[in-house]
Amino acid sequence: MKKSMLQILAAYAGMLLFGIVMISLGTVNTFLSEQFGLTNAQLGSLAALLPAGILAGSLVFGPFADRFGYKYLLIISTLLVSAGLWMMVTAETLLPVQMAFFLIGLGGGAINGGTNAMVSDINTKNKSSALSLLGVFYGIGALGMPLLTGLLVKIWTLAQIIRFVALFLIIPIIYFLIIPFPPPKHADKFPISRLKSFFKDGILIGLGFILFFESALEGMANNWSAAYLTQDHVGLARTHAVMYLTFLVAAITVGRLILGWAFRKLSPVKILYICFTLILIGSIGLQFTGSAILYSAPAVTAALSLILLGLGFSAGFPVILAKVGERYPELSGSAFSFVLVIALLGNTLLNYLTGILTNTFGLKYYPLMLILSVVLMFGLAIGIFNTQTKKE
Numbered sequence: 001m002k003k004s005m006l007q008i009l010a011a012y013a014g015m016l017l018f019g020i021v022m023i024s025l026g027t028v029n030t031f032l033s034e035q036f037g038l039t040n041a042q043l044g045s046l047a048a049l050l051p052a053g054i055l056a057g058s059l060v061f062g063p064f065a066d067r068f069g070y071k072y073l074l075i076i077s078t079l080l081v082s083a084g085l086w087m088m089v090t091a092e093t094l095l096p097v098q099m100a101f102f103l104i105g106l107g108g109g110a111i112n113g114g115t116n117a118m119v120s121d122i123n124t125k126n127k128s129s130a131l132s133l134l135g136v137f138y139g140i141g142a143l144g145m146p147l148l149t150g151l152l153v154k155i156w157t158l159a160q161i162i163r164f165v166a167l168f169l170i171i172p173i174i175y176f177l178i179i180p181f182p183p184p185k186h187a188d189k190f191p192i193s194r195l196k197s198f199f200k201d202g203i204l205i206g207l208g209f210i211l212f213f214e215s216a217l218e219g220m221a222n223n224w225s226a227a228y229l230t231q232d233h234v235g236l237a238r239t240h241a242v243m244y245l246t247f248l249v250a251a252i253t254v255g256r257l258i259l260g261w262a263f264r265k266l267s268p269v270k271i272l273y274i275c276f277t278l279i280l281i282g283s284i285g286l287q288f289t290g291s292a293i294l295y296s297a298p299a300v301t302a303a304l305s306l307i308l309l310g311l312g313f314s315a316g317f318p319v320i321l322a323k324v325g326e327r328y329p330e331l332s333g334s335a336f337s338f339v340l341v342i343a344l345l346g347n348t349l350l351n352y353l354t355g356i357l358t359n360t361f362g363l364k365y366y367p368l369m370l371i372l373s374v375v376l377m378f379g380l381a382i383g384i385f386n387t388q389t390k391k392e
Helices: 003-025 029-036 040-068 070-090 094-122 127-152 158-168 170-178 192-200 202-229 238-262 268-288 298-313 316-327 329-361 363-391
Strands: none
Touching: 003 070, 003 094, 003 127, 003 170, 029 094, 040 070, 040 094, 040 329, 070 094, 070 158, 070 170, 094 127, 094 316, 094 329, 127 158, 127 238, 127 316, 158 170, 192 202, 192 329, 202 238, 202 268, 202 298, 202 316, 202 329, 202 363, 238 268, 238 298, 268 298, 268 316, 268 363, 316 329, 329 363
């Protein structure tokens, strides 16, 4: 088997595990509450430490990968996740659990960024298509883990399942140890001075801010849609509303499979604009779900809106990260870190703003945040790509 194929499989394994681990953490709040008698404020500290770890991992993975290569990055990151999971279920006090959540986020953020950067490096052509396929494996992990948990919970406790996942991570670590990886780009000396150029590159900053809105939109859809759909003017049952979020994740996964074919027919930028249009239509659909216009079928409208949102979300990260990889092939890891940190800041800030606005004016206005964000993102993308075309 070709070296590049072995490396691509390593990236797929890393992204699959990232999906499994991130979804697994969503199931442990009940376990931790029972184990330690946690208050909502203490659970909130765990919810904050995970994205803080992901942000830190996203910040450091790029320079580390450019200097030392992807092999050590993936091995160390996977070890951090495994150690965090094991620490979480064996801890006797809250502090180790908090440390565990940060470690899991740190390793997960580095795995996410590192696998994307490595796939971009390996595929000198068709980067968008390759990155789309990589994203499919996150969806497989995220969708498959709840099904696996549903089967295992019949014979194991939740703590035993998490221990199993922690030990299972040894298998990809062994695989990462034995296969060859692309050599480090700057094994002798890392060009720190080159990083300063990122802050002077308007196109790179603009690409980062497209992901600022893309990441925020994905976060808002995941965090607020279920609560919105249970409001009186929509009236869906809580269990149905949560189930509808599966449509969102499934649509992103299917969308990224479709993109592999679509990129052979249309340019990545045109596909990006089509996907932004789908996000806009889906957001408008959510706004009118349960209204007088669409009151007769809120369940159908909600499902279609979330599917459109998922399909729309499928192109953002693959297309923009491909553009970043093409712009900085010799510093792809560091450039990916730069834009992913901007993306995560967008997710955090706009979700926080959404929380303030919905607390003040009510959840029924939440889709307006989606609409405003996608309009701003669309306008920013048009401006950046038109500027880039004129320069070329």
